[in-house]
Amino acid sequence: MLIAEEVKHIAALARVGLEEKEIEKFSHDLSSILDWIAQLDEVDVAGVLPTAHITGMNNISREDRMEDFLNKEKIVELFPEGKNGYDKVKSVL
Amino acid sequence: MIRELHNKLISGEITSVKLTEEYFARIEEKDKDIFAYLTLTKDLALEQARKVDAKIARGEKIELLEGIPGAIKDNLCISGVRTTAASKILDNYIAPYDATVIERLKEVGAVFLGKTNLDEFAMGSSTENSAYGVTKNPLDLTRVSGGSSGGSAAAIAAGEAVWALGTDTGGSIREPASFCGVVGLKPTYGRVSRHGAIAMASSLDQIGPITKSVEDAAIVLSVIAGQDKLDATSAHSSGKDYTKYLTGEVQGLRVGIVAEYIDGLDEKEKKSILEVIETYKKLGAEIVEIDLPHSKYSLATYYIIQPCEVSSNLARYDGIRYGLNVDDKKNSGVKEDGMSKKLLETYLDSRQYGFGKEVKRRIMLGTYALSSGYYDAYYLKAQKVRTLIKRDFEKAFEKVDLILAPTAPTPAFRIGEKTEDPLKMYLADMFSITANIVGVPAISVPGPEVEVDGKKLPFGFQLMAKWFDEENMLRAAHAYEISK
Numbered sequence: 001m002l003i004a005e006e007v008k009h010i011a012a013l014a015r016v017g018l019e020e021k022e023i024e025k026f027s028h029d030l031s032s033i034l035d036w037i038a039q040l041d042e043v044d045v046a047g048v049l050p051t052a053h054i055t056g057m058n059n060i061s062r063e064d065r066m067e068d069f070l071n072k073e074k075i076v077e078l079f080p081e082g083k084n085g086y087d088k089v090k091s092v093l
Numbered sequence: 094m095i096r097e098l099h100n101k102l103i104s105g106e107i108t109s110v111k112l113t114e115e116y117f118a119r120i121e122e123k124d125k126d127i128f129a130y131l132t133l134t135k136d137l138a139l140e141q142a143r144k145v146d147a148k149i150a151r152g153e154k155i156e157l158l159e160g161i162p163g164a165i166k167d168n169l170c171i172s173g174v175r176t177t178a179a180s181k182i183l184d185n186y187i188a189p190y191d192a193t194v195i196e197r198l199k200e201v202g203a204v205f206l207g208k209t210n211l212d213e214f215a216m217g218s219s220t221e222n223s224a225y226g227v228t229k230n231p232l233d234l235t236r237v238s239g240g241s242s243g244g245s246a247a248a249i250a251a252g253e254a255v256w257a258l259g260t261d262t263g264g265s266i267r268e269p270a271s272f273c274g275v276v277g278l279k280p281t282y283g284r285v286s287r288h289g290a291i292a293m294a295s296s297l298d299q300i301g302p303i304t305k306s307v308e309d310a311a312i313v314l315s316v317i318a319g320q321d322k323l324d325a326t327s328a329h330s331s332g333k334d335y336t337k338y339l340t341g342e343v344q345g346l347r348v349g350i351v352a353e354y355i356d357g358l359d360e361k362e363k364k365s366i367l368e369v370i371e372t373y374k375k376l377g378a379e380i381v382e383i384d385l386p387h388s389k390y391s392l393a394t395y396y397i398i399q400p401c402e403v404s405s406n407l408a409r410y411d412g413i414r415y416g417l418n419v420d421d422k423k424n425s426g427v428k429e430d431g432m433s434k435k436l437l438e439t440y441l442d443s444r445q446y447g448f449g450k451e452v453k454r455r456i457m458l459g460t461y462a463l464s465s466g467y468y469d470a471y472y473l474k475a476q477k478v479r480t481l482i483k484r485d486f487e488k489a490f491e492k493v494d495l496i497l498a499p500t501a502p503t504p505a506f507r508i509g510e511k512t513e514d515p516l517k518m519y520l521a522d523m524f525s526i527t528a529n530i531v532g533v534p535a536i537s538v539p540g541p542e543v544e545v546d547g548k549k550l551p552f553g554f555q556l557m558a559k560w561f562d563e564e565n566m567l568r569a570a571h572a573y574e575i576s577k
Binding site: 018 | 173187282325412416417421429436439442445460474478480515530
């Protein structure tokens, strides 16, 4: 069972703000999913290598050269807060 | 259906503009009840259609998909068009570029009617997790259309588009196709470039077609498949015409069935799938019993791998570069060493108000599973089980060419039936998820209908094939379809 403190800790790590009433709900939901996932404990994986890329193919690669993105002004328009073509970030200090 | 419309276009019986307008009229008439579309792109569609008509008028040759109107799931970027992934966090997002699949469809002159509804960020099996409302099943408005590509499947079933694109990370093309009585194809992992698809779980995501017929699915796949420099996982292949493999016969093809998959079904669903098996026997396929001992762990494996990758992929929604930016002026009480209060509160608030509850649930589950001390027990363990499931399939494919299974355990369920319990919802994907875990191609085809509460509902079966063997899969799906 994930206790409220753990849920708050995970939410902080995930940068997700939670309301008080959500904490209890997530504590219940996440605990029951984790209990259900525990069925994997019965699988013996000794000596088995993990699979990250399922077809085992090599990466498609391209020349490491800078290319101009043609629609820059449209990216700038998406900034929630922009200034003179720059994205404005909250103070970091 | 596409070929038929194509012939009408070249014979001059209809024009692309007329056809496109007819589809918009149908959307106007039906979509207020169904809600398949989030955004309509009428100006873009008519501009595309006019170009095709001009080309035909000049006597130029046109491609099969040219001038034919389709729908695009709203987690695929079309330049200049709002792309939300059905999330409030992208409510105001106008895509600044085309996804590779969109670029390829534009090159062959396909027409885009609009963007279809989905579960938020494609997480869900019913479109009930959309921040904008549920897409109802056109065949029974009290039932879900399935998900996450429910909008695309419903659009096809309701005649609101000729073809559609969906994405499939754990059954999200096939389950809605089964629920809506249409065809849905998830290609091999790597067959189609995901550049411009809003990333969810990168080791599982694939884009594929949802259509009325197997031939239509083959036509769309032929356009969107192929290597792409902008997706490092895309496979070295392109330029294949998949319609060439639709020979109408399956003589000698070995089709595997898994006893547990069928025995676990309720009587009516079992009857439907047994009829499909009988049909394949009659068509000359050889039915072979196979064993996939680890496949029962696919769902649990998925619910580790998927949330972990989600928590990483969705970290990009920070309220700073694009998307929703919220400051609720309240102090959350959360502290992080070395981070300014204002910046931290922007992250917390934007993500709190921007994400829905299923998305938060999975981000948190993934964050937990990847957090210090748990990585080996969860993500690494799941990746090892993934290897074992893959080995089962490699072994099975020494004996068979295809594997036949139900797409989902039941036909479409009622709206609201599973929303309270996430685990119950996850089980809707128990059969479809394995193809994503092992990366093989899979297609859902409508099988014999199943009666529920006195009403006949669509029920699909799926065929899975070897990695990159979409050819035999399409061939067998097509042979079944035309035998009906």
